[in-house]
Amino acid sequence: MSERALLSLIACCAVPLLLLWGQQSFAETPPHLWRGVLFYACAGLVFLALTGSLKAAQPIVAPFQRLLARLLQSPAAQAAMARLGHRPRRTLLLLGSVAAAYTLLQLLPTRAPNAGYLDAVLLWLASAGLYAAAFWPSAGSALVLRPALSATRVRCALAEHGAELAVLSALTLLGAALRFWQLGAIPDIVSGDEGLVSRMALNAAANPPSPFMTQVNYGTLGLLLMGLPMRWGGTDPMHARMVCALAGALSVPATYLMARAMFTPLIGLVAAILVAVNHVHLHFSRLNVAGAPLDTLFAPLALWLLYRGIKSGRALDFALSGIVIGMHLYFYTGARLIIVVVVAFAALLMLLDRKHAVRHAGHFAALAGGLAIVGAPMALWWWTHPEDFNVRMNQIGIVQSGWLAGAAQMTGRSIPALLWQQVSDCLLMFTYYPASAFYLGSMPLLDQLTAAVFVLGVAYSLWHTREPRFLLLNLWLLASVLGAAALTNPAISVYRVLVVLPAVATLAALGAVKLIQVVRLRARLDRRVGLAAAVAFAGVVALINVSYYFTQLVPGCGFEDSYTRLASRLGAYLRTVDPAYRAYLYGAGRFAYGIHPSVDFLSGGLPIQNLEEYGKTSTTGPPPPALPDGGRGSIFLFMPDRRQELAAVEARYPGGTTRELTDCGSVVMLIYTLPPAG
Secondary structure (H helix, E strand, C coil), X not given: CCHHHHHHHHHHHHHHHHHHHHHHHHHCCCCXXXXXXXXXXXXXXXXXXXXXXXXXXXXXHHHHHHHHHHHCCCHHHHHHHHHHHHCHHHHHHHXXXXXXXXXXXHHHHHCCCCXXXXXXXXXXXXXXXXHHHHCCCCCCHHHHHHHHCCHHHHHHHHHHHHHHHHHHHHHHHHHHHHHHCCCCCCCCXXXXXXXXXXXXXXXXXXXXXXXXXXXXXXXXXXXXXXXXXXXXXXXXXXXXXXXXXXXHHHHXXXXXXXXXXXXXXXXXXXXXXXXXXXHHHHHHHCCCCCCHHHHHHHHHHHHHHHHHHHHHCCHHHHHHHHHHHHHHCCCCCHHHHHHHHHHHHHHHHHHHCHHHHHHCHHHHHHHHHHHHHHHHHHHHHHHHCHHHHCXXXXXXXXXXXXXXXXXXXXXXXXXXXXXXXXXXXXXXXXXXXXXXXXXXXXXXXXXXXXXXXHHHHHHHHHHCCCCHHHHHHHHHHHHHHHHHHCECCHHHCHHHHHHHHHHHHHHHHHHHHHHHHHXXXXXXXXXXXXXXXXXXXXXXHXXXXXXXXXXXXXXXXXXXXXXXXXXXXXXXXXXXXXCCCEEEEECCCCCCCCCCHHHHHHHCCCCEEECCCCCCCCCCCCCCCCCCCCCCCEEEEECHHHHHHHHHHHHHXXXXXXXXXXXXXXXXXXXXXXCCCC
16 A cells, blocks of 8 residues: 555545534534534545645645745754655654544543443544554555565464464463463452452443543543453353453563563563462452553553664654553553653663663654553543542552551651661562462462572662663562552552562563573583473472462462451352342441442342341340331341341241351351242
8 A cells, every 4th residue: 555545545534533523513512613613624624635626725825835934944843844744644643643632632521421432432542543553664554564474474483483482372371271260269259349349340331431530540441341241241250350360361471572572582481471370460360359460461561662662763662652551541550650660761761871862762752642642531530530540549658648647656766767667668578578468378479489589680680770671670670669668558568569570570580591591501501401490490480379379378268358258158149049139137246238349249239238236235125127028038147146136037037948158167147038928
């Protein structure tokens, strides 16, 4: 496809879109007349250009061109106009991308909450697509893809990289199998937060909100995608966890791409398997309680593209990196950390290698432009709703929540001393502190073997910080440590900074491979011995992590606290009950309905009423309240220490059945079921 044909195709697509947006501007309440007129005028001009009608207007346009030439007397302006003149395709596509993004920003504030957002999403995707196309290295995609997909090129690629691709495919399948196997049953406990997130996702799929906003830590676009499997396949733990499991599996090849680009295929493969089998990442890929697997998918992809751009000097890689970071914003909070990493990387690159940084200044501008185009709607949300955008950080941040000032006053320690304690705790969260939040595991993020070589990798990386690849990894690790230090309890919150796991895995793989290389060279061993040692290292790490998770942690009763486990067992039981039943809970002082959203999620919203008064001090008090509908079935739920009240209810409402709900071999709840009358 020639450049002229490509421009004509883009223009043909632009005409109906401009007309549609113009009509939409008129139809809104209140109508945006000037915006509608502008879109109609642009559509008309593009249409006239397509039909060749603008050629006759050259005598009219020429005076304005001469006036513009006089105004642009400065060398910088003339140089910019010259560059635009040499790249008309890029100029047109960039202007189209900016126009689409600007239109979206104008559209969102006027959109009614229940009006639907399909056109807005298409406009958003169009702005990203136009921006990426502006940096495409050829006038037509066919000119690039045709030789790349030719049979000869494919055969050559398979001959050169076939074994590597086969191993990576096997690792990706391993990562998927470890995450999707018995996904709904392992873990068989749904925590309150997982129930809350799952209900948020289900609501987003049932009544889609604006995809360009946040709810708690999540972007609503991410919640919508999490809710679709439940909407289509069923409201149960397996479908609630599918998106996180998929993202966790895809994190394996994403980590490989980044580590391979920075180092070697062997280091890439070792890093990929460390992510595939890591017990913490495996666990949170099998839950819908945190978006960490989404972070470990987007972050390495973005930084892989950035580093590939540094190596190759291709503007397209930088632009795609910015687009990926921008899209990451609509899923989970790790994107904010990656933005900090990229900004710090560009600034330090300027200090450490000014010549290199200046050469890539335009490329970093391309990255910033991609981030701005794709992230503009989320930036608008942040600007107009800062409290909603930062709600979780305001709740758990050491400064925002008041924890730092309170701890200083309570302990008598200075604020610098407390800050250093936070940082020192974070430095040990990878190798020492157990990953306990939403996990209650006894092992830290890294097993002992991986932790040992991770220390070697960090030492090697710090020593070579001036190199861009090591600078990028070190900044990523440092930003995660400081980000965790900003939390009230960083030692147990490693799941909040799983965004750094690809970097940690890469550094551990680097330390392991370098150690093996040193030993092999000193002992004058064959390269195959070194490869076998790397395979053995990866195999032992896989055995340790997978065995720990599936044979020690999950089968035991250590996962989650007793009341969370009770809530999950109760919700799973109520799911088997006819939705027409009404449930009454006798659990005053120990367990009350409403504190664990997992009950709502698992039961499908079965109504439950807390009955706290009766029997609080004696069993001779008034009888329980009359049923709201004598014809409906009822379920009475009792904590084990309230058996006397169970006897009173059985006497007042005879004809029911009693059963015990157990967990870990102990009775956790007594259930009396009264069937419907008649």
